Structure formats: structure tokens, C-alpha cells
Amino acid sequence: MNIFVCVKQVPDTETKVQPNGDGTFIETNAIKWIMNPYDEFAVEQALLVKAANAGSTVTVLRVGGVKDTEALRTAMAMGADEAILVEAEDNLDSYSIAKALKGAIEKSGKNPDLILCGKQAIDDDCLQVPQVLAEMISLPSVAVIVGFEQNGESVTVKREIEGGALEVYELNTPCILATNKGINTPRYASLPGIMKAKRKPLQQLSLADVGVEAGDRRVVYSNFQLPPEKPAGKKFDATDEANEASVVAEVVGLLRNEAKVI
Amino acid sequence: MAKVLVYSELNKGNVKPVTLEILGKLNGQDAEVAIIGDVSDEQVKVLGEYGANKIHKLKGDKLDKYSPEGYANALHNFIKDGSYDYVLAGATSAGKDFLPRLATKFEAGLASDCTNFIFEGDTFHGTRPLFAGKCLAKVDLQGPKPHFATVRPNALGMPETKNAGAGEASDASADAGDIKAIIKEIVASASEKVDLTEANIIISGGRAMKNPENFKILDECASVIGATVGASRAAVDSGFAPPSMQVGQTGKTVSPSLYIACGISGAIQHLAGMRTSKVIVAINTDPDAPIFTKADYGIVGDLYKIVPILTEEFKKILG
Numbered sequence: 001m002n003i004f005v006c007v008k009q010v011p012d013t014e015t016k017v018q019p020n021g022d023g024t025f026i027e028t029n030a031i032k033w034i035m036n037p038y039d040e041f042a043v044e045q046a047l048l049v050k051a052a053n054a055g056s057t058v059t060v061l062r063v064g065g066v067k068d069t070e071a072l073r074t075a076m077a078m079g080a081d082e083a084i085l086v087e088a089e090d091n092l093d094s095y096s097i098a099k100a101l102k103g104a105i106e107k108s109g110k111n112p113d114l115i116l117c118g119k120q121a122i123d124d125d126c127l128q129v130p131q132v133l134a135e136m137i138s139l140p141s142v143a144v145i146v147g148f149e150q151n152g153e154s155v156t157v158k159r160e161i162e163g164g165a166l167e168v169y170e171l172n173t174p175c176i177l178a179t180n181k182g183i184n185t186p187r188y189a190s191l192p193g194i195m196k197a198k199r200k201p202l203q204q205l206s207l208a209d210v211g212v213e214a215g216d217r218r219v220v221y222s223n224f225q226l227p228p229e230k231p232a233g234k235k236f237d238a239t240d241e242a243n244e245a246s247v248v249a250e251v252v253g254l255l256r257n258e259a260k261v262i
Numbered sequence: 263m264a265k266v267l268v269y270s271e272l273n274k275g276n277v278k279p280v281t282l283e284i285l286g287k288l289n290g291q292d293a294e295v296a297i298i299g300d301v302s303d304e305q306v307k308v309l310g311e312y313g314a315n316k317i318h319k320l321k322g323d324k325l326d327k328y329s330p331e332g333y334a335n336a337l338h339n340f341i342k343d344g345s346y347d348y349v350l351a352g353a354t355s356a357g358k359d360f361l362p363r364l365a366t367k368f369e370a371g372l373a374s375d376c377t378n379f380i381f382e383g384d385t386f387h388g389t390r391p392l393f394a395g396k397c398l399a400k401v402d403l404q405g406p407k408p409h410f411a412t413v414r415p416n417a418l419g420m421p422e423t424k425n426a427g428a429g430e431a432s433d434a435s436a437d438a439g440d441i442k443a444i445i446k447e448i449v450a451s452a453s454e455k456v457d458l459t460e461a462n463i464i465i466s467g468g469r470a471m472k473n474p475e476n477f478k479i480l481d482e483c484a485s486v487i488g489a490t491v492g493a494s495r496a497a498v499d500s501g502f503a504p505p506s507m508q509v510g511q512t513g514k515t516v517s518p519s520l521y522i523a524c525g526i527s528g529a530i531q532h533l534a535g536m537r538t539s540k541v542i543v544a545i546n547t548d549p550d551a552p553i554f555t556k557a558d559y560g561i562v563g564d565l566y567k568i569v570p571i572l573t574e575e576f577k578k579i580l581g
Contacts, residue, residue, distance in 0.1 A: 218371025238563030
């Protein structure tokens with residue numbers, strides 16, 4: 001099977017984000033970049049499918065800045081065979097990214113049997129790219145999947161919806177699936193894996209190579225700012241057993257009469 | 263005046279509250295509503311009261327169950343002849359799933375998960391959180407119309423005054439087209455509670471919960487105040503709660519009216535996911551826990567002692 005995994009490189013979850021000077025994005029100089037956490041589940045699922053289907057290859061795709069190729073090297077260290085990086089600014093919109101991924105898949109010369117993505121990137125949190133890509137290349141897609149079973153050309157997947165309920169879908173490959181936490185436990189890259197990854201092919205393309213132009217941008221961000229800080233709240237000490245009941249009664253009273261949320 | 267179509271999802275025959283929140287914000291625009299399936303006259307009346315001029319009930323084969331392809335095809339066929347400027351929907355599970363597909367059929371852009379928006383003349387300007395709410399940005403759309411946006415439930419709030427629309431309902435035939443990903447079965451969740459992302463009150467537990475069984479004390483409190491129970495990443499990664507309960511940057515981003523954090527220290531990635539809650543209560547033994555910097559009401563104390571008292575106090579006032 002020709003398996004593709006789309007990954008994004010995002011700031012580590014512990015990053016304190018700061019808007020940049022002109023408010024068009026965040027300050028990216030001192031950021032620790034990681035593979036988008038939801039994409040780790042996609043890479044792992046690709047490797048599980050590869051192991052179950054002899055002769056498969058896993059190609060990792062990424063559209064983004066080239067300062068650091070952490071996400072692609074990590075994916076190859078986990079076991080992916082090759083990578084394609086499309087160089088672009090870090091705040092490209094979902095439509096352009098999906099179009100670039102479509103172009104990169106075409107450039108690879110392989111017909112995809114399965115395309116895996118994380119359900120969302122934890123930078124812009126759009127949850128769009130898998131579905132937009134699916135529509136652009138006319139493939140069925142199921143997003144937010146927490147269960148996967150393959151039976152020949154048919155796959156059965158579980159999609160998580162409100163309240164933890166599950167929709168069970170059956171569809172045939174080729175298809176696009178977007179993974180959620182809970183589908184698998186991503187492996188750690190082994191030391192030999194990391195060494196090997198350095199020698200695996202990483203092809204670099206420009207946006208022009210994959211047919212994306214400035215006019216493809218659909219969403220424009222401006223005025224990046226930190227959310228307003230809340231004024232300091234009230235803090236009560238209930239570490240002494242004698243105070244517990246009175247403190248709780250006071251807080252409940254405040255919730256009722258001051259905050260009016262109960 | 264912009265012509266705006268609001269796609270409304272139904273829950274047990276009722277329009278989801280986020281539809282009414284959106285309609286409330288569309289005062290001054292020509293607002294219409296599209297529903298897939300049928301809806302009662304009473305619900306039609308409600309939509310009219312909140313500002314819908316027309317309510318379109320899309321009916322056709324293969325639309326009894328949700329599917330991303332079927333819903334996107336049905337709405338595409340309906341919208342393409344309607345000369346709409348904008349199509350808005352709630353950022354629900356289904357909305358987040360099929361709106362990107364639908365927008366792409368028009369080669370159009372979609373602003374995801376907006377927490378606010380305004381119209382300047384005929385032009386939509388959204389505000390949305392990025393990095394799970396660590397940042398906010400203005401979002402504008404360009405390219406072919408209609409333009410699309412999803413709106414986060416609970417973020418706008420219900421309008422204080424209603425501006426009624428004509429409220430005329432009609433049926434439209436809808437074509438679901440070719441559906442390749444077909445739902446075989448829906449496995450209901452064990453809990454009947456509203457989802458974290460739509461909950462009005464949330465009570466969450468962190469690493470201090472120590473095991474899955476201890477979540478019972480949160481469940482008891484939740485049942486008194488009608489809350490949904492959540493968990494921090496530490497609690498989920500320790501196996502105390504399933505991933506579907508996780509609040510934070512790698513879980514769900516929530517904005518309830520009241521968020522009660524129990525034994526949660528307040529890692530950056532958790533704070534990002536719940537900081538837009540209107541009122542935050544934190545219970546933690548560590549007086550220096552970062553969660554207290556975001557709390558409107560902080561209680562320094564042992565959750566195992568405080569939460570049961572809290573439950574009793576809530577019972578007293580809620581009878």
C-alpha cells in the first residue's frame with residue numbers, strides 16, 4: 001500500500017505564545033518545535049498498517065517553515081520511509097496547505113491508498129486540512145477516529161462525537177482518516193531509528209512546485225494578541241478543618257449572588 | 263445587508279442553542295436557516311423569533327444519518343442557487359467535520375471555531391482563538407463566495423433582545439449524492455450528559471484524583487448542578503479518565519459559564535483549554551498552584567474534603 005501521512009510542526013504545548021511585531025502571527029524565534037501531537041497517532045497508525053500489509057511504504061508530508069525539520073525526522077525515526085517538505089510560511093491557511101499536500105502527493109508519483117492526518121493541529125486548531133484535502137482529491141474521509149480495523153480494501157473506523165459517543169463507519173481505500181488521541185500509543189523513536197532517519201530521503205519542494213499561489217489564500221489573520229487577563233480572583237484558605245464548611249458556603253454564596261452562575 | 267444562511271443541527275428534534283446564539287448576532291442581516299430533516303412548528307416559531315426570515319427543511323434519501331459526504335452534497339446543491347454571501351454553523355462535531363468539505367466545493371474559505379464576529383456593512387470579521395486560546399486573532403475571509411464560518415457553542419451567549427424575522431418554513435428537496443463513507447452503527451455514550459464543548463457547567467479532576475474510582479465524588483457533584491465531568495491531561499495519561507474527557511490544548515477547548523477545577527495544578531496547556539470559562543473555581547492543596555492565577559474563586563484545601571461539602575451546599579440552594 002502507498003501510505004501517506006500529513007504532519008505539521010507546531011510549538012511545544014508548554015510554549016508561552018507571544019504575538020509578533022505586526023500582529024500577523026506569533027514570535028517564532030525562540031520556540032521549541034515538535035510534531036503536532038495528534039499527528040503522532042497518524043504516524044503510528046501508518047506504521048501499524050505498513051506492518052500488516054507487506055510491501056507498503058510510508059511517505060510523510062509536511063508544509064511549513066524549513067528552520068527545523070524536527071517533525072519529519074521524528075516520523076522517519078519512528079519508521080516512515082521517506083519525506084517530502086513543502087517550504088512555506090508557518091501561518092499558511094488550511095486551504096493553501098491542503099492544496100500544497102495535494103500537489104506534493106501528485107509529485108511523489110504514487111497513487112495513495114491511505115492518507116492519515118492528525119485530527120487538528122494544535123497551533124491554528126482549524127480541523128480543516130483532512131476534509132479539504134479529501135474534497136480536493138475526491139476521496140471519502142472520516143475524522144476524529146479512535147478505532148481502526150482493516151479487512152483487505154475495506155476499513156472500519158470509529159469516529160468520536162459529542163459526549164464520547166461513537167459513529168462506526170465502513171469505507172474502502174483509498175480514503176483519508178484523521179486520528180484522535182486514544183486510537184493507539186505512538187512508539188518512541190529508537191536510537192538506531194534516529195540514526196537511520198538521517199539517511200532517509202527528504203525531498204524539498206517550493207509552493208510553486210506544488211501549484212500553490214498567493215491567490216490561493218482564503219483566510220487572513222491579523223491583530224494577534226494575548227487574551228485579556230482576568231483581574232485577580234478571591235482566594236480562601238480551607239486547609240484548617242474548622243474553616244472548610246464556612247469557606248465552601250461562602251464560595252457557593254458568591255457563585256449564586258455575585259457571579260450568578262448557579 | 264448580507265444574505266446569511268445558518269445551518270442548524272438538531273438534537274432530539276430541537277435546534278441546538280448555538281444556532282440561536284448565531285441568529286442573535288445577525289441582527290441587521292438577512293438571515294435564513296437550513297435544517298437537514300424535519301423540525302416541529304414550535305421550533306420553526308423559535309427560529310423566527312430569533313431572527314430567521316426563512317427556514318429551509320432539506321429532505322431527501324440517505325440523509326437520515328449524518329455523513330460528511332451526504333451532508334456536504336445536500337447543502338452544496340441547496341446553497342449554490344441561493345446567492346448567499348455567508349454560511350455559518352455551530353462548531354459542533356458534525357459542523358467541524360463537513361463544513362470544510364462544503365466550503366471546498368465552492369473553492370471558498372472557512373473561518374473555524376470563531377468565538378465572536380461582527381458585520382461591517384456586508385463584511386464578516388471574526389475573532390478566533392489560536393494555540394488553544396493562548397492567542398486571539400482577527401480572521402477575515404477572501405476569495406470566492408459564499409464565505410463560511412463555524413462558531414463555538416456558548417461563546418457568543420444568548421441574545422438579550424430578540425429581533426423577530428418572518429419565520430417562513432418550506433421544504434426543499436436535497437440530493438445526498440454518492441456516499442462512500444457510510445455509518446454502520448452509532449454506539450451511544452455511557453453518559454447522557456451534554457458534551458464538554460457544549461456544557462454550561464464543568465467539573466474537572468486532575469492528577470490528585472489518584473484513580474478512576476475517585477471521579478465518583480465529581481460525578482455526584484455534577485449530577486446536583488447539571489455539570490459535565492472533565493479531566494486534565496495528567497489524569498488522562500495516568501489512566502484515571504478516558505481521552506474523551508480531556509480538557510486542554512491536546513484535548514477539548516471549553517468555555518462553560520462555570521468551570522470547577524479539582525486537584526488540577528494548571529499546566530499551560532490545561533489553562534489554554536479552559537481559560538475562556540466565564541467563572542473559574544479552583545480547589546487545590548498547593549496555594550501556589552498556577553490554576554489559582556486564573557481562578558475567580560480559589561479554595562486552598564483538600565478536594566476530598568471540599569468537594570463533598572460543595573455538593574451538599576449546592577443541594578441546599580438548588581433543592
